[in-house]
Amino acid sequence: MSTPRNALGRRAFLANALVVTFASSRHALAQDQDKKLPQSLARTPELDAWIRVGADGTITVFTGKAELGQGIRTALTQVAAHELAVSPGQIDLVTADTARTPDEGVTAGSHSMQDSGTAILNAAANVRALLAEAASWQFAIAPSRIEMRDGAAHAPDGRQIGYGDLAASLSLEVEVKLDMPRRHGGKPVIGQNLPRLDIPAKVSGGEAYVQDMRLPGMLHARVVRGPSDGTRVKAADIAAVGKMPGVVKIVRDGAFMAVVADQEWRAVKALNRVQAGGWERPSPPIPAADLRETIHRLPAQDVPIFDYPGPAPPADARSIRVRYSRPHLMHGSIGPSCAMALWENDGMTVWTHSQGVYPLRKALAELLKLDLEKVRCIHVEGSGCYGHNGADDVAADAALAARAVPGSPVRLQWMREQEHGWEPLGSAxxxxxxxxxxxxxxxxxxxxxxxxxxSTRPRTAGGLLAGGEVDPPFVPPRPGPIPMPEGGxxxxxxxxxxxxxxxxxxxxxxxxxxxxxxxxxxxxxxxxxxxxxxxxxxxxxxxxxxxxxxxxxxxxxxxxxxxxxxxxxxxxxxxxxxxxxxxxxxxxxxxxxxxxxxxxxxxxxxxxxxxxxxxxxxxxxxxxxxxxxxxxxxxxxxxxxxxxxxxxxxxxxxxxxxxxxxxxxxxxxxxxxxxxxxxxxxxxxxxxxxxxxxxxxxxxxxxxxxxxxxxxxxxxxxxxxxxxxxxxxxxxxxxxxxxxxxxxx
Amino acid sequence: MITLTVNGQAHQVDVDPDTPLLYVLRNDLELNAAKFGCGLGQCGACTVLLDDKPVFSCLVPVAALGARKVRTLEGLPKTLPAAFEAEQAAQCGYCIAGMIVRAQALLERNPRPTEKEMRTHMAPNLCRCGTHMRILRAVRRAAEAMGGGVREEARIGAEEK
Amino acid sequence: MTRGGALAVGIVFVCAAGAVAAIAFAWHPAIDEITPPAPGSFDRYLVAEGEDLANLGNCAGCHTSEPSRPLAGGRALDTPFGKVFATNITPQADDGIGAWSSEAFGRAMRRGIARDGRQLYPAFPYDHFTHATDHQIAALYAWLMTRRPIAGRAPEPQLAGIFAFRPLVAAWNLLYLDEGPLPTDGSRPSQWNRGRVLAEGLGHCSGCHTPRDRFGAEDVARAYDGAWTEGWYAPPLNAHSPAVQPWTPEELQTYLHTGLAPHHAAAAGPMASVTRALAQVPEEDVRAIAVYISSLMADAPASKQDKPQPVDRLAVAQQQHPEAATLYAGACATCHDPGAPMMQQGRPVLSWATPLHEASPHDTVRVIMQGLTPPGGSSGPTMPAYADMLSDQQVQDLAAYLRTRFTDKPAWSDVPAAVAEARK
Structure with a gap:
């Protein structure tokens, strides 16, 4: 995992940008009221936020979405490669990183292809058009006569210029135009069963997950909590735990506690030692062994979700009424949630498998009382999450632990029972x-x-487990219904x-x-x-x-x-x-x-x-x-x-x-x-x-x-x-x- | 210092002798394949071969190894990994290394298992993404590549009379 | 339940007593075959009751060898004199009991005689089932006859020489079969009496927990004194109970119904299958059994102790078995130490675990090597099998360490043999 440690501003990538004017305005787009910019592009309309072409022809594509094992890395690479008329191998896809990629919110709701796929498709069509336009100047022929393929512009007479050379003559610091024509003809990449780009590392023991990250001087931490949501450990003999071999630090802030050790197993042993003190439940008791009846009975706010008109049924209509239910369900990731955090130069860097690096950054900044730009969240793949599991919480846990050991990267993974006990469940x-x-x-x-x-996805510190544990604690945000048509x-x-x-x-x-x-x-x-x-x-x-x-x-x-x-x-x-x-x-x-x-x-x-x-x-x-x-x-x-x-x-x-x-x-x-x-x-x-x-x-x-x-x-x-x-x-x-x-x- | 043999190579590590093998593989030998999944011997993400038997490396103290030989995914022949790649048998992939190691143990012992034997053998390993069908296809493919093959289809729910 | 000892020694006795007399008692008429009754001809409430009773007696424990062929028999029961195979008790006419009338079924349950008049081997615990009520037998019959008929006959018993001569069992019956319902003990509450009928009848608890006399029958004088079954030791359920914590009716009921007792241990070996079957039995029946069985342990040491304290001789054990202490810390502590997740759920500490307090290490060794696996991926107490993770020597050391650390009893002497046997 060769993630650079220093935050690189996106301008830093534009080494050889020349200013070429390229007419693009929202006015033009506004002429067609039906054609609104897709959500991701509306938020980040700058072309170079999505695609950059290096002088050597390498193409870097940026997405705010994250690979969760759903294959988005491969599919987005295909979209870009297809529309840019290059082979997928020429694309370097950078996924969710608050220092590098657009803010596309959370990777959830089956939105990635709709949002990021569409954004990249449009951006790539723009870039291809710009490159073709640049080539037309150089070839002195009309853009329509130029064929873009295999990373180069080809003139009918056999002349060709690589994308890298073309890119040197133009700037992608422009806004994306929506109505660029899609590429037609040529070898398709979209629609092909391109083998997943992430699978080779996963079947060979490569560094594929945040769990596999190893940074120099890395310490191992475990967070200390009771057996499940609503509980906490009782006071234990913390001094004795601190004297256990390899224990570097016991981090405490209010009710938050983490043990930091030189070796992972030693952190686990220290955790178990603390837990031996027992636990208690300060929260109100859980009303039932199966909570669906409780949910059915509690006060509710009625939100209409649809009304289809129709005539009243006849008086003799047959009536059928039945009830269905489901219990609380667990995400149950096979790998417990994990994060790496580094507190250095008054800034916090967190490597996380969160589905939303930008919302997480905001919550962490509030938790750590830092300015937004002092916190960087970089997505690194984790075990499949299937929704909001412990990913965000463990990122906060790691950050709090890392802040106590400046300069040392801290890897904190939850234990199995912590994932089972603390992950937010799917509601009954x-x-x-x-x-x-x-x-x-x-x-x-x-x-x-x-x-x-x-959804109680964290957007503020109160949405993180640790946020409710530090002193003074942050108040969890009040939950609300997600409006239709998406709905919750x-x-x-x-x-x-x-x-x-x-x-x-x-x-x-x-x-x-x-x-x-x-x-x-x-x-x-x-x-x-x-x-x-x-x-x-x-x-x-x-x-x-x-x-x-x-x-x-x-x-x-x-x-x-x-x-x-x-x-x-x-x-x-x-x-x-x-x-x-x-x-x-x-x-x-x-x-x-x-x-x-x-x-x-x-x-x-x-x-x-x-x-x-x-x-x-x-x-x-x-x-x-x-x-x-x-x-x-x-x-x-x-x-x-x-x-x-x-x-x-x-x-x-x-x-x-x-x-x-x-x-x-x-x-x-x-x-x-x-x-x-x-x-x-x-x-x-x-x-x-x-x-x-x-x-x-x-x-x-x-x-x-x-x-x-x-x-x-x-x-x-x-x-x-x-x-x-x-x-x-x-x-x-x-x-x-x-x-x-x-x-x- | 504790000496252990992993993938045919002897290593010396400076860890507490009760440290489970998994942590030594991952943190000291920097082998990524075996994963921490539960630490309880319930999910199989940490599966390695110990003298040809699949075991949960999260529960084997490194001091218990003695002269016994450890093999991880990194040290296995490429037949199974190639089959998993060919079948695109992964989603998040966190369980896959353990799956491959367990399948290796099966095919080394019996290159011609029945479908039912294969499914029973793989039972200790959990997958949450639901990639099971592809994993089974990959094992079938690897069995054939090794000159064997999964013999008969499972008669799921079929009434045996 | 294996009754190999019963069979073997019983038959030896019969040889000595003289075969001729036995044959005279052994002759029974065949009962006419019937056409298997239509499943719909049985009252569904009676069938449901029969299902509960089948679970109470754990019929499937012996009569199902392959989950996809429930009750079709075939499971081998090893005896010192050969193998007996559980028979097909599905309503299949040729291979099962489809052609058995209710009268034939009742005779088999009460007297151990098959429909065709042959003696059944007492591996089938008719000496217990004979105590069942008529209504219970009728319900069980209704349930069995509404199961899916499955073809396939169990193999014939593979017994050496004279032991294959079925009529000899008749003499055994003369001595040991006490036919008919049990009398009510008026001095005891009705729940106790109900529990006794269930436990001594269809439940046949003492079949595993009572040692055999020299003729292979349950030794009445040592009732519930603990016995061997399928390589496991079924501990005493009387005043000799090795349990550290008292078996109260509540605790025993929880154990029988869930396979886990908060102050004892999880069910393992053949008992695991029994508790899984009992999990499906109405709670009041399990409660009655618990009341009855716990009363047998009223004079056990644990019941007399006020508040037993858990033994944890960490330092001694560490000193005596330093290598095993390391094994324990790396392989066992993640579940069994006080701060471990399982212990946070209120599971029993090892100091309470009955197997560690038994006179023999066999149960401890078997649990370590074979683990606990709930069937079919269901929930329940789970432990990985360490047979492939630890060497024989390491299992031996570990067992010795556990004994030293968590009990104040003398060290076991026969651990290597127990490990070798479990490895087989």
Whole structure:
């Protein structure tokens, strides 16, 4: 990891910039009201913030987004390479770094391709046009006659000039023009299955993660906390711990404590020694072992999420009302969160796998009482996070520890039980669905969803665990609902189906009995689970085939095609009758109704004796707009399906009154190899020239609902509460307990 | 000073004798592949081969090694890594080194496992990204490249009568 | 449950007593085959009750060898005289018990006689099941007959010579089979009596926890005095209980229902499978068993102690076993030391762990080498297996260290043998 230690201003890169005027104005863009600058470009319109071309022809592309294992490094490199007409190997992509890259907020919500991909696409088209323009001066021919390929401008007569030479004659210190034509012809890079650029290091033991960083003079630290959110360690014999071999420092600030040692294992031993003093819970007790009923019951603020008009249903309409729920879920990164921090020259540098280096910098500056420019956050890949896990908190922990040992880089990694105990969870949720049927038509539809917030991502010091521990403590920001159309708890609560008289309300529960934040898909997984389960229930009630029933209410042509393709590939028409433990299920959603379309068809076998659900086969179809790297999309969809099966069949965070009891993988088991599907087959539908649509969160909702629908088909009864665990399956198969007593008596 | 043999090379390290092998590999020998995942022997991210058996290096004190030989991903033949690359079998990839090492142990012992044997063998290693299908494909591919092959498809949920 | 000793010694006795008399008692008529009844013909509430009873008796513990073939038998039980195989008890007509009428099933449960009149080997604990009530047997029958029929016959027992002669079992029955329901003890509360019926009947707890007499039957005089089963030692559940903390009904109920007792240890070996089955049994039944079994330990040392203090002789152990102390610090302390995450969850300290206080090191060694793995990736107490991480010598040292450090009992003498046996 050859990250330069000194913050380099972006101007420093422009060694040979010449000033060439290039007309660009927002006025011109404003002529077309429909064509607003995409979000990332609106915030950072300067071309050289995105792309720079060195005199030697090397191309550096900057993104404010971060590689999280979703393959964004590869896909963004492809976008830039394609549009610049160079090979991907010529691109050096710099990811989220507050000293070098644009501020693109948080890498989340399947926005990276939409935001950064679109920004880089536009920026690259601009740069290519500028280079072509520069070449036209040199060749003294019209730009239209110049072919840009392989990093050089080619004239029809065979003359060529490399990008480096061309770049020396122009400045990229201009604003991006939006309506530059896309490159056409030539060898495509977009749409190719370019092998992931980060994989070679990951399969060979290369330095691939922040966990792998080693800086000279590095010290190792561990933060000291109680077993979970809401607890703290009791007073221990700190003096004795300080005398343990290798312990360099015990850092304390209010309730914040970290041990710093010369060797990692010694830091771990010191941590365990402190923890031996026991722990307590100063916070109010946790109200229940499973908090979904609590969430349903607490005071809520009602936020409308959609209202589709329609005539009132007839008086004799059949009414159906059911309830679905999910428990608190864990992100469960395989590698506990980690950060490296260095306090030097009155400035703090933090290497972090946070999803948002800019918001983190702001929070850290407040925590450390520093000016913004004194804090630099550099993204380095970590273990997959799937949302807001411990990444930001551990960055703050490392920074506080590093400040106590000036000049020494401090590597601080959480322990497994700290990740399990302290990461903000995905909120438990309850959805009540109601519909009225007029014959076999839906005449009304009602969706009510209860949940805590789905983001407490830190933007201030109070949003960091350490912020609440230092003296004086920072106050955590008040949580709020994320507005639609993206939504938090309401995300994907608005059905894509053209239903009449349909209404939805998000009952936002402000009070958080336990720490929660963004988990992959936010409320979408629960809402899609509910909507798609309910669609099946209505199809059953009206004696319709589930796929045909969906198509009957689906007007969006791309949505219809995704549904149709998944059904055909699965051979849905020839599916079995269901029952006897065998069943098939189908579900569909467009993530946020803004991003990728994804349909999932699934075959299950339910073992009535063990209650286990086996999944022999899954078929999915996905439309992510223009597919930059189809295999990358396939990887995301496969992974989303498997992860969702884990959530849906076995995961639930457990609590007692004092703490989370799911403290490790034995208390919070996730899917292991013997339980993964027999096979998963993903069809990627390419939509050339259509906007990029994120795919990272497209599959989770449909996969969980397809499972529930297949299980209902297999058992002839429906399970509406996640997880569909062996215990719940077996309980469902048993007659009601009250009746048992009567029969026995 | 404690002496240990890793990937065919003897090393001397100056650490507390109770230090788990994982920390020595990562911090003293600067080998990145084995990862800290849980420190509890539950996730397999730290898997290495100890005399041909896959073990959790987070739980083996370095003083316990004696003359036993340690192999990490860095010291393995390239067949499995190449297969993982060919199948693009990684998302975040944090678990992958452990996966490759565990698969190596399987294929060294049995180059022709059944699908079920392969899945059972890989069970101690966790992946959170859901890359399982690709990992299994990569192991199948490597088995074939080694002149063996995964014999039959898993009959997931199939009723055996 | 293995009943190898029972079988073997019993048969030797029978040989001495004379085979002719045995054969006279051994003849039983076949009961007519029936067409397997339709699953729908059984009352579903009775079936549900039967499921609870099957879990209470942990039928699957012996009769399931392959999870995908539940109750289809095939699991081998090693005896000194050969192997016995658990039979197929699915309602498959040819290979299972599909052709068994309820009468045939009841006779097998109460008297150990198969439908065709053959003697069953007492590896099948009909000497306990005989105490079950008629209603319980009917419920169990209803549950078994509604399972998925699976073809495949268990292998015939592989017993040497005379031991393969089934009719000899009849003599054993004459001596040891006490047929029929247990009498109620009027001096005890009804919950205790209910627990006794469950524990002595379908639960067959003493099958593992009572040593065998020289004829291979449970030695009534030493009831619940601890015994060997499948290489594990099932500790005494009477006044000789080695537990440091008292087994209160509450603690025992928690243990039986969750496999983890906060002041003792996690269930391991064959008992792990028992507790997983009991986890699915109605709590009041488990509670009744706990009340009954804990009453047997009323005179155990732990019950008489007011507040037992945990033994932790760190310095002595360190001095006697310095190398093992290092092993412990690197391999065990991350879970078992007071500051470890597991201990922060209120798990038992090793000083309470019953295996360390047993007279033999076998259970300790087996837990170290084999670990604890909840089946099917479910949640529950988990421990990695150290068999491949530590050498035999290291396991021996570690066991000795644990014994020295966490108990005040004398050192074990047979640790190497225990390690060698566990390694097999």
């Amino acid at each position: 949720m309850v959805v009540e669905m109601a519909a009225e049927l007029d014959g076999n038509k839906v005449a009304s539809w009602r969706h009510d969803v209860w949940s805590n917030t789905h 708890g309401g995300r994907n609560g608005n059905p894509i189906y053209a239903l009449p008289n349909a209404h939805g309300v998000f009952h936002f529960v402000e009070q958080m009995p336990v720490r929660v934040s963004a988990l992959r898909g936010l409320g979408a997984q629960m809402n899609v689970f509910a909507i798609e389960s309910f669609m099946d229930e209505l199809a059953f009630a009206t004696d319709n085939d589930p796929v045909a029933f969906r198509l009957a209410w689906l007007k969006d042509e791309r949505a219809r095609e995704v549904v149709q393709r998944a059904a055909d590939r699965f051979d849905w028409r020839r599916r079995g009758a269901g029952g006897g433990g065998s069943g098939t299920g189908f579900a569909f959603a467009r993530y946020k109704n803004l991003a990728s379309y994804c349909a999932v068809a699934m075959e299950v076998r339910v073992d009535g004796d063990s209650g286990e659900i086996h999944v022999p086969r899954v078929v999915a179809a996905v439309d992510s707009g223009e597919a930059v790297n189809p295999d990358g999309i396939r990887n995301q969809i496969e992974g989303g399906i498997v992860q969702s099966l884990s959530w849906t069949t076995r995961e639930a965070v457990a609590f007692d009154k004092t703490h989370r009891t799911s403290f490790d993988w034995s208390g919070y088991p996730i899917l292991r190899f013997p339980s993964v599907p027999g096979r998963i087959d993903v069809e990627v539908i390419d939509r050339p020239k259509q906007p990029f649509l994120g795919a990272g969160e497209a599959a989770q909702g449909p996969a969980s609902a397809a499972l529930a629908n297949a299980v209902a088909h297999a058992l002839g009864m429906r399970l509406r509460d996640m997880p569909l665990s062996p215990e719940r399956v077996k309980a469902a198969l048993r007659p009601a307990p009250v009746a048992t007593k009567q029969a026995a008596g």
